[in-house]
Amino acid sequence: MHLAKFVAVAALGLSVAACNGDRGGETLGTVVGATAGGIIGNQFGSGGGRALATVAGVAVGGLIGNRIGASVDEDARRRAMEAEYQALQYGPPNTPVVWREPDQDVYGEVVPGAPFQRGGQDCRDYTHTIYINGQPEVGRGTACRMPDGTWQTVS
Incomplete structure (x- = not known):
């Protein structure tokens, strides 16, 4: 069952990446980010909401993966x-939520x-x-x- 979910998430991630074209590490970053986002989103959902959480994770992960790339x-x-989740869920407007990867020169x-x-949401x-x-x-x-309760990037 877990393998089937992983394959479905990976396939969705690949389809998201295919829309972007290949610009260096962006495609791979999109795929990896979408897959990781789907897996993380799947952990937050429960019951029928698990599928939505997975899809939302794929969308957000694809955006982040594309920006970070494979580097x-x-x-x-x-x-x-x-x-991103903390900022959207709890952050006051115009107040940054910062993050840092201590082992690399990567932060944001x-x-x-x-x-x-928008449309009742x-x-x-x-x-x-x-x-x-x-x-x-x-x-x-x-x-x-x-x-x-999950967040999905819509544009």
Whole structure:
């Protein structure tokens, strides 16, 4: 059962990556990030919400994986995704949630915007800046809270 879930998450991650084209390590980073995000999201969900948590994890992980690329390890991607969740779920507007991978020169911050409603869902814009060897990569998006409490990037 776990293998089937992993294969499904990996396949979804590959399909997300295929849409991006190959730009150096970005495709691999997207696949790895989407897969890791799906696995982490799967751990947060329960019952019928587990599938939604997995899909949300794939979406967020793909964004983060694409930004970080293949140049950093899974711990850095995990820290980045955890900071993104903390910022979206609990962060006051315009207040950064910072993260750092102590074994590498990789760190970042997630700055959530003010909460708003879209189609009956709680949503937030956010900016995630990731520094690799001192060079910033900035990603912006909008995430909405799903009925099971997870956040899914919608744009």
